Amino acid sequence: MPVIHKKLLVSRDAYETRVAVLENSSLAEFYYERADQDRTTGNIYKGRVMSIVPGIEAAFVDIGLPRNAFLYVTDVAQVRDEFELLAHAHGSGQDEEEAHDDDERVSLPPVSIQDVLKEGQEILVQMQKEPIGAKGCRVSTNITLPGRYLVLLPVTRHVGISRRIEDEAERARLLELVAGLVPAGMGAIVRTAGAGMARDAFASDIEYLSAEWEKIVAVGEAAGAPALVHQEVGLVQRMVRDALTDEVGEIIVDHPDTHRELCDYLARMIPRLAARVVLYSQHQPLFRRMGIETEISNLRNRKVWLNCGGYVVIDETEALTAIDVNTGRYVGKHNLEETVFHTNMEAAVEIARQLRLRDIGGIIIIDFIDMKSESNQQMLLSRLKEELRRDRARTNVLDMTQLxxxxxxxxxxxxxxxxSMMQPCPYCKKEGSILSLETMVVKVMRRIAELCAESPLERIHMEVHPRVASKINEEYSHQLAELEERYKVEVKVLANPELHFEEIEQPQESGAEAARDGADRS
Incomplete structure (x- = not known):
């Protein structure tokens, strides 16, 4: 693969923390975390088994959330641990980047959920998947504690190596090294970042994570079910822990507190990378300065144009995501097969990028433009798989169907x-989508803050849809008062029932030219 130069951009304000990954100056990944948003994935809870359902070999566990969590029999540590011991006895075992990736169902011994769990039983579980749509969250008793170089498995006796580490000699070295370090009764998975690392790096991870596990057990024993006993770290620390590699040449942070915290963390954990953290202090907002704000806004669009003039259409449904490829304006130079092949190859690159950017998961069906040449079909599949190798999420591409x-x-x-950013559109009977109320509130508040910082105005009045105005005035009045005090400006958010839900209007009398954001009328 070609050399990739990465930058990590971290932008934080009173409403959101946003992280963008640039690869060769192109936006590759984007994540955000709202200040009032509860983190759940990776959290560890003390739960109570509420019901056993033998027909689906699963249990429902009360962990204190509105809906009970779903626990499948193969996600119970006792079942998994017995399987691991059996596998090791036959010289096999799973080697994964993240422990026990549940996208690939492994063949475990036939054990009934009734044999391992009982109603009313209290257990420690970890959130694997957040609630999505009508589905509740999914949990596992196979607890995993991620470190920088390995993932500790405190309740599973298995040692494995990331599949992305392909050198057999290095895999053997790491397996022997880590197997000799993990405490009795525990296991570990060496992460991709662990390739080439010495004993001290793994020993440090294990020491820290083992201490964390002792705290978790102590809290769990003292707490009554249901209860949260351990919360996963925030977005910035997760990104640094999971995504920071030597390819990242610069980490640009626009918030002094976050900059200091990040420098301290890297000085302790990865000293050689600490000097790459830069505090951004220019007047223009960081994401706008780097030219990615518009690109982030475009992630809501179904249609994505290709450089050749073709385009792809991305439709997310409850069951799967369908992606359609079209030649669009591209007519090629020689013949139809060449035109189609060129469009498909460019689409494969963009589709892999969009899956990462939009964080699309589950089943994905791609309808490439039909090609007669089998060699062209194989080259297309190879290109798609090659581009997906950059993805930190597990992917699996099957062969092309007869269709x-x-x-x-x-x-x-x-x-x-x-x-996460959109809601069904009320204007077109929910056939389309518009920005969610929370997303609109953050958009308006960020715009007001930017105007306060940019312009010497006496007053800033914003007119928005009544639902948006109501939420801001009821729940963000403290932040508005802080802006008024800091910039000595009068700030008012007014309801205008004539505005579309996504429109923001700034009347001329507020001291600046009228500004109006066009609405996407689904």
Missing amino acids: GLVQMTRKRVRKSLYK
């Missing part, structure tokens, strides 16, 4: 970016 469709899966642990 010319490519079926693939991508690990899903949370809502996609589109589903």
Whole structure:
């Protein structure tokens, strides 16, 4: 693969923390975490088994959330641990980047859920997948504690190596090294970042994570079920822990507190990378300065144009995501097969990029343009698989069907970016989508803050849809008062029932030219 130069951008304000990954100056990944948003994936809970359902070999566990969590029999540590011991006895075992990836169902011994769990039983479980749509969250008793170089498995006796580490000699070295370090009764998975690392790096991870596990056990023993006993770290620390590699040449942070915390963390954990953290202090907002704000806004669009003039259409449904490829304006230079092949190859690159950017998971069906040449079909599949190798999420691409469709899966642990930012459109009987209320509130508040910082105005009045105005004035009055005090400006958010839900209007009398954001009328 070509050399990739990465940058990590971290932008934080009173409403959101946003992280963008740039690869060769192109936006490759985007994540956000709202200040009032509860983190759940990776959390560890003390739960109570509420019901056993033998027909689906699963249990429902009360962990204190509105809906009971779903626990499948193969996600029970006792079952998994016995399987691991059996596998090791026959010289096999799973080697995965993240422990026990549940996108691939392994063949475990036939054990009934009734044999391992009882109603009323209290157990420690970890959130694997957030609630999505009508589905509740999915949990596992196979607890995993991620570190920088390995993932500790405190209740599973298994040692494995990331599949992305392909050198057999290095795999053997790491397996022997880590197997000799993990405490009795525990296991570990060496992460991709662990390739080439010495004993001290793994020993440090194990020491820290083992201490964390002792705290979790102590809290769990003292707490009554249901209860949260351990919360996963925030977005910035997760990204640094999971995504920071030597390819990342610069980490640009626009918030002094986050900059200091990140420098301290790297100084302790990865000293050689600490000098790459830069505090951004220019007047223009970081994401706008780097030219990615518009690109982030475009992630809601179904249609994505290709450089050649073709385009892809991405439709997310409850069951799967369908992606259609079209030649569009591209007419080629020689013949139809060449035109189609060129469009498909460019689409494969963009589709892999969009899956990462939009964090689309589950079943994905891609309808490439039909090609007669089998060699062209194989080159297309190879290109798609090659591009997906950059993806940190687990992907699996199947061969092309007789209908010319490519079926693939991508690990899903949370809502996609589109589903988390959007809501059904009330204007077109929910056939389309508009920005969610929370997304609109953050958009308006960020716009007000930017105007306060950019312009010496006496007053800033914003007119928005009544639902947006109501939420801001009821729940964000403290932040508005802080802006007024800091910039000595009068700030008012006014309801205008004539505005579309996504429109923001700034009347001229507020001291600046009228500004109006066009609405996407679904």
